[in-house]
Amino acid sequence: MAEKTTYDWNRGFTLDFSLLNGLSQKGASTKRKLSQMKGMYADSAAFDQAVAEGDPLVYEFYELGVPEHPGDLAFGTSITYSGKVGNEYYMTKGHFHTILETAEVYYTLSGEGFMLTENPEGDVILQPLYPGIAVYIPKRYAHRSINSGKTPLITFFAFRADAGHDYGTIETKGYRKLVVEGLDGKPRMIDNPRWA
Numbered sequence: 001m002a003e004k005t006t007y008d009w010n011r012g013f014t015l016d017f018s019l020l021n022g023l024s025q026k027g028a029s030t031k032r033k034l035s036q037m038k039g040m041y042a043d044s045a046a047f048d049q050a051v052a053e054g055d056p057l058v059y060e061f062y063e064l065g066v067p068e069h070p071g072d073l074a075f076g077t078s079i080t081y082s083g084k085v086g087n088e089y090y091m092t093k094g095h096f097h098t099i100l101e102t103a104e105v106y107y108t109l110s111g112e113g114f115m116l117t118e119n120p121e122g123d124v125i126l127q128p129l130y131p132g133i134a135v136y137i138p139k140r141y142a143h144r145s146i147n148s149g150k151t152p153l154i155t156f157f158a159f160r161a162d163a164g165h166d167y168g169t170i171e172t173k174g175y176r177k178l179v180v181e182g183l184d185g186k187p188r189m190i191d192n193p194r195w196a
């Protein structure tokens with residue numbers, strides 16, 4: 001059974017985020033298998049095949065259950081695993097915040113990849129992620145982690161606790177851009193042929 005930890009949101013607490021002893025070893029994560037991302041990868045034949053051959057775990061994240069109060073901060077870790085669907089790297093679904101005017105910070109603990117962000121007006125920004133790098137995601141931008149490396153991409157995130165998650169917009173419309181492995185083996189950003 002997962003260890004149940006209580007956090008004192010009123011008087012504070014410390015948490016060990018070392019990768020061996022930290023949050024990712026405690027509590028229950030929210031897991032996303034490939035089959036939960038139907039329609040998000042461009043190569044639907046490769047998608048169907050990978051789901052049929054075992055439906056791999058693509059990513060998971062750990063949250064602490066912070067009360068959804070505007071004065072609190074939600075934080076935790078996100079782990080995106082290494083892999084591809086066709087030539088497209090494993091990624092998170094990505095989301096806007098329900099309160100669109102909410103920024104977020106990600107800090108890379110391990111692995112390498114990208115943070116793909118876009119706002120409703122179509123401005124797209126691709127930021128690199130590697131250990132030591134902090135990314136500031138401005139308010140109004142959807143954000144998706146992409147693992148272009150060979151090891152799990154592990155990030156720490158923090159945002160206003162009542163911001164909420166809007167996954168539906170991305171599930172319906174998709175992102176304007178995708179990040180794939182080019183013929184030279186290097187990551188490149190292309191137009192999403194399915195963008196609605």
Ligand code: NI
Pocket residue numbers: 095096097104143159
């Ligand atoms: Ni977010």
